[in-house]
Amino acid sequence: MKELVSKIRKFFKQLHPVKVRKAIHYQKSRSSGGHVQVNMHVNQYIEQLIRLTETPEDNFSIRSNQKHERSYLNVPLSEARFLEVLMKALGAKHALEIGTFRGFSTAFIARGLAKDGKVFACDEDARPVPFARRFWQAMGVEEKIHFELGMAKGVLEKLTKDEPTLEFFDVVFIDADKENYKEYTLEAWKLLRPGGTLLVDNTLNKGLVRYEESGDNSAEHIKEFNTWIFETFQKQVSLLPAWDGLTMVVKAEHISEEN
Numbered sequence: 001m002k003e004l005v006s007k008i009r010k011f012f013k014q015l016h017p018v019k020v021r022k023a024i025h026y027q028k029s030r031s032s033g034g035h036v037q038v039n040m041h042v043n044q045y046i047e048q049l050i051r052l053t054e055t056p057e058d059n060f061s062i063r064s065n066q067k068h069e070r071s072y073l074n075v076p077l078s079e080a081r082f083l084e085v086l087m088k089a090l091g092a093k094h095a096l097e098i099g100t101f102r103g104f105s106t107a108f109i110a111r112g113l114a115k116d117g118k119v120f121a122c123d124e125d126a127r128p129v130p131f132a133r134r135f136w137q138a139m140g141v142e143e144k145i146h147f148e149l150g151m152a153k154g155v156l157e158k159l160t161k162d163e164p165t166l167e168f169f170d171v172v173f174i175d176a177d178k179e180n181y182k183e184y185t186l187e188a189w190k191l192l193r194p195g196g197t198l199l200v201d202n203t204l205n206k207g208l209v210r211y212e213e214s215g216d217n218s219a220e221h222i223k224e225f226n227t228w229i230f231e232t233f234q235k236q237v238s239l240l241p242a243w244d245g246l247t248m249v250v251k252a253e254h255i256s257e258e259n
């Protein structure tokens, strides 16, 4: 059987090698669930396309942010651009970000918001803040960002106790310590306006979530969180198999009827 397949392949390759090779690739990707595996090189290709749309000055700032030894903590540029475009698509004005680091995702979210929009960003670590501020300034979005230093729990508690911020945000983006994702989601839910969108990053945790025993603490937390979020929000929730996994939940106005 193997010989026959190889003979057929050879025959088709002679006829039109490029087309056939593409077809074989297509067939392979269909049989593996229908998706193309986005490896580092494909991601670099997407980043090149994005860089075409940025000014030389912004490209310089973006590259400087990506050069840091811990820049693996940033969302990839392709995800940052997705967040920017998503804000525009949603017509978002107020966003809340949990986990800011060097302000990479924050800047793109801010850029995607309405002109008079604002991101309320928070992080417990003060060390990257000066860099984040310089980055926001270079990207021309510092006016659209309010940063609060503190533990996410405390910041969220403060916001939920403050009547005007209840049901205020169009979008909440969670990208911090995985152990507390469920707690952050429950608090964020009170802050989201009906119809608002919750985004949670790293919900595939390097793909480790698919193992029954992942042997990884973060992955085990994320697995528990993933099951919980799908059970709780039913058809309002989706997990994008992109980057490190991005969960998206919409706060429907009448959740019990629409589930």
Ligand SMILES: C[S@@+](CC[C@H](N)C(=O)[O-])C[C@H]1O[C@@H](n2cnc3c(N)ncnc32)[C@H](O)[C@@H]1O
Pocket: 073, 074, 075, 098, 099, 100, 101, 102, 103, 104, 105, 106, 122, 123, 124, 125, 150, 151, 152, 153, 175, 176, 177
């Ligand atoms: C993955 S980084 C965020 C990256 C950023 N969203 C970006 O893409 O540019 C996670 C951040 O969460 C912060 N963090 C972790 N635990 C936290 C907590 N309990 N409260 C507030 N921030 C926390 C860390 O200090 C770190 O800067």
